[in-house]
Amino acid sequence: MDIKDRVIEIIAEQAVLEPSDVTMDSTLESLxxxxxxxxxxxxxxxxxxxxxxxxxxxxxxxxxxxxxSVASIIAGIEKLVAEQHA
Amino acid sequence: MKRVVITGAGSINALGHDVPETLAAMREGRCGISDLEFQDVDRLAIKIGGQVKGFEAEGHFNRQQMTLYDRFTQFTLMAAKEAIAQSGLEFMGEDAARSGVILGTAGGGVSTWDANYRTVYEEGKNRVHPFVVPKLMNNAACSHVSMEYNLKGPSYTVSTACASSNHAMAQAFMMVRSGMAPAMITGGSESMLCFGGVKAWEGLRVMSKDACRPFSANRNGMVQGEGAGIFVFEEYEHAKKRGAEILAEVVGYAMSSDASDIVMPSKQGAARAISGALRDGGINPEDVGYINAHGTGTAANDKTECAAVADVFGPHADELMMSSTKSMHGHLIGGTGAVELLACIMALRDGVIAPTIGYKEFDPECAIDVVPNEAREAKVDVVLSNAFAFGGLNAVIALRKI
Incomplete structure (x- = not known):
C-alpha cells in the first residue's frame, strides 16, 4: 500500500467513513x-x-x-518519510 | 457561617524553596523554567520544565521516611512545615480531633510508578520494594501531613487534574466556614517531572519547547512545573483569640463542570465558576482588582479564559489585572492553584501584582491587562484565583484583604 492510500485509510478510520469518502481536497473539518x-x-x-x-x-x-487538506497532509508525510528514512 | 482566614503559607517550587523566595522571584519576574534533569531526558521532545533544583530530601527526612515519601510527598511536607510553623498552631485535644487535611494532586507518586515500571519492564526484575503502593498512592502526602501534625479530623485527597488544589482548598474552606473544623491544612502538590510523566504530556502536542508565554499572541503551549503549596485555613475568631498573624481572608468559592469536552475548555463553564465565586462571597464585580489566571499558555485556554472574564465583568474587565504566574513556575498541574494562591496573597498584603513574563505580542483575543513582564504596585482589596481542568472541572476561589 502506498503512502497516499495508507494516510487516507487512517483519516477515514478517524472520521468513521469509508476511504472512498475521503478525497484529496477534503479538509479535516469537512470530515x-x-x-x-x-x-x-x-x-x-x-x-x-x-x-x-x-x-x-x-x-x-x-x-x-x-x-x-488531505492532499497537503499526504504531501507532508511523503516529504517526512523521504527525509527521515533517507 | 464562620469567617475563614489564612494564617500560614508554605511552598516549594521552581522559583524558591519557601514562600519568601517564591514571592521575591515573582516580584522580580524571574523565570524558574530551565532544562530538565533526569534519566532519559534525551529521549523527550520536550526538555524544559519548572523543575525544583537544589533540593536534597536526604537532609530533611530520615531513612525510613525516605522509603515512604515520593517526591510529591516530600514537597508537601516541606511546604506544610513552613505553613504550620508560620501559623503557630499546635494541634491537641479538641482542635486536633476536628482539624484535618485536604490536598490536591493529579498524579500522586508519578515518579514512583515510573521508577518501578522501569525496574520490572526495562530492567526485567521481578521484585519491587514493599512500600511501592503506600508511596505512590494519591493520598500519601495527605496522610503523612496528618500523622506529622496530629490532625485527626476529615482528611482526603482531591484529584481533578489542573483544578485539584483549588477544589481541595474550596473543600477546606467550606469545612471551616460551616463550623465543622476550627482549622484545615490544605493546598496541593505535584511531581510529574520524570521520563514517563513528561512523555505522557508530550503525546498531547500542547507543550511548548521553549517557554510558557500566556496571553501573548506568540504563545505556543504549556510548560510543566512541580512543587507544592500548603496553607492553614483557620476560623477567624479562633485565629484572633490566639493573636495569630492573618495573611488574608477566604471569602468565597465556586465549582462548575463544563459537561462538554474532555480537553477543550468552555467559556460558559469558566464564567459560571467565576460568577459563582463572586456570588458566594457577596463580592461586587467592581471590587475585584486582580485575578490569578489559569493562563496555561495554550491557544485554547487563554482566549477562552479572557472571554469568560469579559463576560462576567463587562466593562470592569478593562480595569482589572489578570496575570499568569505559570510563565515563571510552570504548570504544577494538581498543585498549581496552591502555588498561585501565593501571588493572590502577595497582591492583597504587599500590594504587588505578579507579572505574566515572556509576554511579547498583543493578542486581540486576550485583550486584558495581563501585567506584562514586570510586577506592578497596586492596591487591591479582592482577588480571585482561577483553575480550569481537563475534563471541564472548574474551581475559583476569592480572597479579601484583612
Whole structure:
C-alpha cells in the first residue's frame, strides 16, 4: 500500500467513513475531525510510517506540517518519510 | 457561617524553596523554567520544565521516611512545615480531633510508578520494594501531613487534574466556614517531572519547547512545573483569640463542570465558576482588582479564559489585572492553584501584582491587562484565583484583604 492510500485509510478510520469518502481536497473539518481527532491521526501516521511529525496543536499554522487538506497532509508525510528514512 | 482566614503559607517550587523566595522571584519576574534533569531526558521532545533544583530530601527526612515519601510527598511536607510553623498552631485535644487535611494532586507518586515500571519492564526484575503502593498512592502526602501534625479530623485527597488544589482548598474552606473544623491544612502538590510523566504530556502536542508565554499572541503551549503549596485555613475568631498573624481572608468559592469536552475548555463553564465565586462571597464585580489566571499558555485556554472574564465583568474587565504566574513556575498541574494562591496573597498584603513574563505580542483575543513582564504596585482589596481542568472541572476561589 502506498503512502497516499495508507494516510487516507487512517483519516477515514478517524472520521468513521469509508476511504472512498475521503478525497484529496477534503479538509479535516469537512470530515468532522476535531483537534483531538487530529492529534490521534498524527499519532497513527507516526506509528504507521515510523516517522516523527512536527506538529504543535497550539500553532498549527506555524508547523512545517500543513494540515489544510488531505492532499497537503499526504504531501507532508511523503516529504517526512523521504527525509527521515533517507 | 464562620469567617475563614489564612494564617500560614508554605511552598516549594521552581522559583524558591519557601514562600519568601517564591514571592521575591515573582516580584522580580524571574523565570524558574530551565532544562530538565533526569534519566532519559534525551529521549523527550520536550526538555524544559519548572523543575525544583537544589533540593536534597536526604537532609530533611530520615531513612525510613525516605522509603515512604515520593517526591510529591516530600514537597508537601516541606511546604506544610513552613505553613504550620508560620501559623503557630499546635494541634491537641479538641482542635486536633476536628482539624484535618485536604490536598490536591493529579498524579500522586508519578515518579514512583515510573521508577518501578522501569525496574520490572526495562530492567526485567521481578521484585519491587514493599512500600511501592503506600508511596505512590494519591493520598500519601495527605496522610503523612496528618500523622506529622496530629490532625485527626476529615482528611482526603482531591484529584481533578489542573483544578485539584483549588477544589481541595474550596473543600477546606467550606469545612471551616460551616463550623465543622476550627482549622484545615490544605493546598496541593505535584511531581510529574520524570521520563514517563513528561512523555505522557508530550503525546498531547500542547507543550511548548521553549517557554510558557500566556496571553501573548506568540504563545505556543504549556510548560510543566512541580512543587507544592500548603496553607492553614483557620476560623477567624479562633485565629484572633490566639493573636495569630492573618495573611488574608477566604471569602468565597465556586465549582462548575463544563459537561462538554474532555480537553477543550468552555467559556460558559469558566464564567459560571467565576460568577459563582463572586456570588458566594457577596463580592461586587467592581471590587475585584486582580485575578490569578489559569493562563496555561495554550491557544485554547487563554482566549477562552479572557472571554469568560469579559463576560462576567463587562466593562470592569478593562480595569482589572489578570496575570499568569505559570510563565515563571510552570504548570504544577494538581498543585498549581496552591502555588498561585501565593501571588493572590502577595497582591492583597504587599500590594504587588505578579507579572505574566515572556509576554511579547498583543493578542486581540486576550485583550486584558495581563501585567506584562514586570510586577506592578497596586492596591487591591479582592482577588480571585482561577483553575480550569481537563475534563471541564472548574474551581475559583476569592480572597479579601484583612
Amino acid at each position: 468532522g475531525i476535531d483537534s483531538l481527532g487530529l492529534v490521534e491521526s498524527i499519532f497513527s501516521i507516526e506509528e504507521s510510517f515510523d516517522i516523527s511529525v512536527p506538529f504543535n496543536a497550539n500553532e498549527p499554522e506555524k508547523s512545517d506540517f500543513d494540515i489544510s
